[in-house]
Amino acid sequence: MEPSILVAHRDGYAEITLNRPERLNAFTVDMHVALRAALEAAASDPACRAVLLTGQGRGFSAGQDLTARAQPTDGSASPPDLGVTLETYYNPLIRLIRTMPKPVIVAVNGVAAGAGANIALAGDIVIAAKSAKFIQAFAKIGLIPDAGGTFILPRLIGMARATALMMTGEPIPAETAADWGMIWKAVDDADLVATTRALAAQLATQPTQGFALLKQALNASAGHSLEEQLTVERDLQRRAGLTPDYAEGVRAFLEKRPAHFTGRPA
Ligand code: LHQ
Numbered sequence: 001m002e003p004s005i006l007v008a009h010r011d012g013y014a015e016i017t018l019n020r021p022e023r024l025n026a027f028t029v030d031m032h033v034a035l036r037a038a039l040e041a042a043a044s045d046p047a048c049r050a051v052l053l054t055g056q057g058r059g060f061s062a063g064q065d066l067t068a069r070a071q072p073t074d075g076s077a078s079p080p081d082l083g084v085t086l087e088t089y090y091n092p093l094i095r096l097i098r099t100m101p102k103p104v105i106v107a108v109n110g111v112a113a114g115a116g117a118n119i120a121l122a123g124d125i126v127i128a129a130k131s132a133k134f135i136q137a138f139a140k141i142g143l144i145p146d147a148g149g150t151f152i153l154p155r156l157i158g159m160a161r162a163t164a165l166m167m168t169g170e171p172i173p174a175e176t177a178a179d180w181g182m183i184w185k186a187v188d189d190a191d192l193v194a195t196t197r198a199l200a201a202q203l204a205t206q207p208t209q210g211f212a213l214l215k216q217a218l219n220a221s222a223g224h225s226l227e228e229q230l231t232v233e234r235d236l237q238r239r240a241g242l243t244p245d246y247a248e249g250v251r252a253f254l255e256k257r258p259a260h261f262t263g264r265p266a
Pocket of ligand 1: 022023024026062063064065066067082085086090111113114115116135137138140141143146
């Protein structure tokens with residue numbers, strides 16, 4: 001059987017591909033387990049300084065695989081506890097992406113629906129093919145958005161648009177998503193792979209420890225006052241200032257040459 005997740009080690013970064021194209025990369029338990037293992041390996045490998053997440057085939061991901069979710073109508077079985085599914089699989093996945101101490105770039109190659117959309121939007125930099133669309137499909141099956149969507153989406157596009165998308169399930173094309181600030185960019189389909197690989201390779205040459213601290217600062221900002229966030233910046237900048245990449249960056253500036261960052265910790 002084909003592996004549900006493919007991992008390729010490229011130019012300083014790991015490319016992770018969701019690989020159930022015949023089901024639009026809908027998530028099964030097997031896929032969750034494999035994706036989590038791939039992300040944990042990327043997080044702890046010092047040679048990996050960025051992650052590129054994408055999907056095989058014409059979709060990025062259609063969210064939870066619904067084929068095993070049909071329930072008998074005669075009441076002969078109690079409904080599954082979706083809270084357990086979230087706590088066991090989706091919540092750890094979203095935490096892993098958000099706390100990954102290196103950039104996570106998401107190349108949205110096609111439709112991203114349900115949890116598939118919100119997993120994509122959890123990435124640090126999201127670039128979509130122009131033919132891709134984002135669908136908050138949950139209401140169509142009687143659920144609420146999950147995989148961090150109720151936190152992340154209103155912060156990206158505001159409450160009015162987020163609420164309407166979540167209630168209507170209206171598909172949002174990549175270019176509109178970019179106009180609204182839901183994602184970074186929409187690019188021609190033919191350019192998606194080259195654009196996102198070049199970005200991952202470029203970010204893998206940058207101050208990786210600084211990026212980890214930057215992610216911590218941004219994550220912390222959501223629930224903070226300005227005062228609290230200034231304290232966070234002070235503490236994290238103190239740590240950034242101790243990294244070899246800070247010393248190298250300043251030296252390179254003064255010597256009028258490009259910096260050679262190693263990404264090594266202080
Ligand atoms: C699928 C799926 C799918 C299985 C397409 N499963 N096969 C979390 C916790 C626990 C439980 C529940 O949920 C969650 C979070 C969630 O993610 S809930 C939301 C789940 N996702 C959806 O509701 C989206 C369902 N899919 C769709 O609405 C459409 O497939 C979209 C709009 C994504 C794409 O439409 P099309 O481009 O027309 O493709 P298609 O519908 O023909 O799909 C292609 C194949 O993939 C098809 O199989 P077939 O054998 O007929 O070729 C679909 O049945 C299959 N597929 N999504 N989620």
